[in-house]
Amino acid sequence: MKIKLMLLALILTVIGCKTDEPVKITNLSNLYGVDGFVDIPLTITNTQETDNYNTYTIKAIVNTDTIGMLVKLKKGIKAGFVNGEPKNMFIDQGVSFISTGEQSNMLLEFLAKKYEINSSNNKLKDTQEFTCANLNTQDIDYNKGTGKFKIFLEGKDDYAELFVNFDFAKNTINLNEKDNEYRAPLLRLLKK
Numbered sequence: 001m002k003i004k005l006m007l008l009a010l011i012l013t014v015i016g017c018k019t020d021e022p023v024k025i026t027n028l029s030n031l032y033g034v035d036g037f038v039d040i041p042l043t044i045t046n047t048q049e050t051d052n053y054n055t056y057t058i059k060a061i062v063n064t065d066t067i068g069m070l071v072k073l074k075k076g077i078k079a080g081f082v083n084g085e086p087k088n089m090f091i092d093q094g095v096s097f098i099s100t101g102e103q104s105n106m107l108l109e110f111l112a113k114k115y116e117i118n119s120s121n122n123k124l125k126d127t128q129e130f131t132c133a134n135l136n137t138q139d140i141d142y143n144k145g146t147g148k149f150k151i152f153l154e155g156k157d158d159y160a161e162l163f164v165n166f167d168f169a170k171n172t173i174n175l176n177e178k179d180n181e182y183r184a185p186l187l188r189l190l191k192k
Contacts (some may be wrong), residue, residue, distance in 0.1 A: 023044075023171065024043070027060070027062075028060045028110070031114065038178070045068075053072045057070055058070070082164070090132070094149065095151050096127060096130065096191070108124050115183040115185065125191065128153075128190070131152055134149060135149060147168075149163070158189050
């Protein structure tokens with residue numbers, strides 16, 4: 001009887017398993033700015049959930065290198081605007097960037113190149129948590145919706161803003177420029 005139950009469990013496991021197609025990672029080798037802005041689309045290759053956050057592994061290809069990092073997004077985010085009025089507007093520790101090591105350093109190097117900033121020693125900080133402006137008119141659907149946020153980076157002498165836009169249907173997270181004047185301070189604030 002035990003053998004039959006184990007065999008049945010094995011069959012149900014095999015039938016219930018699905019094989020996902022490999023994720024096609026965005027290739028940024030020929031990325032050009034549009035209207036003077038450089039927006040960086042990165043592919044979500046993995047998602048991990050905890051009680052309070054979803055953590056997304058995001059990557060892109062540049063020539064033969066893979067660049068990327070982890071991005072954490074707080075769970076349960078309600079609409080930032082309701083009937084045109086701001087509600088739930090600012091989210092403390094709503095978005096975080098986490099370094100994955102060399103791929104993250106190469107992402108910072110890529111940003112410096114695209115922003116045309118002469119920058120050396122490009123090493124992404126291990127972890128940065130940001131207060132973000134919630135720019136959404138609907139509650140976040142973490143499975144197939146979108147989420148638009150503006151993060152604020154502040155240091156002793158620098159200040160910058162960056163749009164971080166999630167598209168869960170397309171499995172992408174875009175790092176979009178808010179203003180060209182933020183390029184140099186943004187790089188300084190993201191570096192170790």
